[in-house]
Amino acid sequence: MLSKKSQYAFKALEYLTDRYKQGPVLISEIAKKKKIPLKFLENILLELKKEGILDSKKGKGGGYFLAKDPARVKVATIIRLVNGPIAMLPCVSLYFYERCKNCDEKKCGLHDMMVEVRDASLSILENRTLKDLAG
Amino acid sequence: MLSKKSQYAFKALEYLTDRYKQGPVLISEIAKKKKIPLKFLENILLELKKEGILDSKKGKGGGYFLAKDPARVKVATIIRLVNGPIAMLPCVSLYFYERCKNCDEKKCGLHDMMVEVRDASLSILENRTLKDLAG
DNA sequence: GTAATTCCCTACCAAGTTGATAGACTTAAA
DNA sequence: TTTAAGTCTATCAACTTGGTAGGGAATTAC
Structure with missing residues (x-):
């Protein structure tokens, strides 16, 4: 949240x-x-x-x-700055990556699923800007 | 996270x-x-x-x-039980809904965007089970 | 029936985060 | 030089997170 x-x-x-x-x-x-x-x-x-x-x-x-045109400020950027990672796992985060301890990313089912979730979320958040938020 | x-x-x-x-x-x-x-x-x-x-x-x-067939236990269910809401805002959560104070959901740009993000995430998490996680 | 095994329960704790407040300081305009 | 702003430092209570401790209760094997 x-x-x-x-x-x-x-x-x-x-x-x-x-x-x-x-x-x-x-x-x-x-x-x-x-x-x-x-x-x-x-x-x-x-x-x-x-x-x-x-x-x-x-x-x-x-x-x-x-400081810039609101049509050029992505919602994803704001979330990362103020809230932190968007991904559900550190080992799946693009901007806050940390590798898993005791878990091989290549055969971790959770890892793959969370990559999908991340990409699904980013497909929206990277393509909306402050302009889309306002009236 | x-x-x-x-x-x-x-x-x-x-x-x-x-x-x-x-x-x-x-x-x-x-x-x-x-x-x-x-x-x-x-x-x-x-x-x-x-x-x-x-x-x-x-x-x-x-x-x-x-207690049940792993193919029948959704990943979304586990996340909700152990971690809490999947949505990014309370006013957008299906299982942990709380209405926004000082914000009309019908014309809140953030609200609409977060509904989209929620649905994108759920399209994955509601359709994967424990069986998909394991080897 | 009693000893061993295993989960169950209650309590506690340190560290960090969140949401918020207080007050003094700096810059710039009138 | 006064006043209207933003800026900085600091502090705080409440809550959450991650983890520990120790005994109690149920079940099985002998």
Whole structure:
């Protein structure tokens, strides 16, 4: 399951996508409209900034805004950044791979099945962007 | 990601599937062959028994064994029992549904996307059984 | 009927994660 | 130079995860 943090991140990104190229948006505005705890949201947005998804401006008239075209930010990317691996097993993850102890990947039935599940999920998540999320 | 507990559960079930209808198998044998901490495995097997997947016999010659034909035990069922929801959001889960606060499911882009991901995963996990896992 | 074997049960624990809050600090605009 | 923002550090309670300990209860063999 996606953590609450991830769900908040998506709500905030949806809000910012709706306001793409309309100037900075206050954290407090996002928090209020999307009903997200203010200080928690601060952390999330800061993290998304450090990872290059968002950019910000300080001082009066400041706020957060998308660093790139929302049509170019994949949902899969956001999930990996905020939530972690998409795959159900470490030995099957593309971005967080760790090999199995005591289990030969080549003849592990679970491994093969989880590769299928991963690919089925990615066929959707790699082909949807922030733009698809917003109104 | 599947918890270690889930991964242990699958390893143990795979072992028991290979020995289906060959009499009870000792916890200690499974623990040794699959390299699972003994006491932790005890808990897991007991849980699987309470949920009707396994059955057991006490005393000499006792042990654990599958309660039903492994070809009839879906992988999705095991994941739900041991690991929890398969869906990425509570508002999208078939077996662990909880409605979204502050979010209209009918026009939530994330909701719709996560329904797709859930169905893609289930198309695999509901159609594979313990038999498919084993050799 | 009693000893050995095996699962069953209750309790506990350390470490990590999650969700959240508090407060001071820095930058930039007016 | 004041004020309005975002930024940073730190702390916290509650929960989950992975694992351990030790005895109790049922069954079998003798």
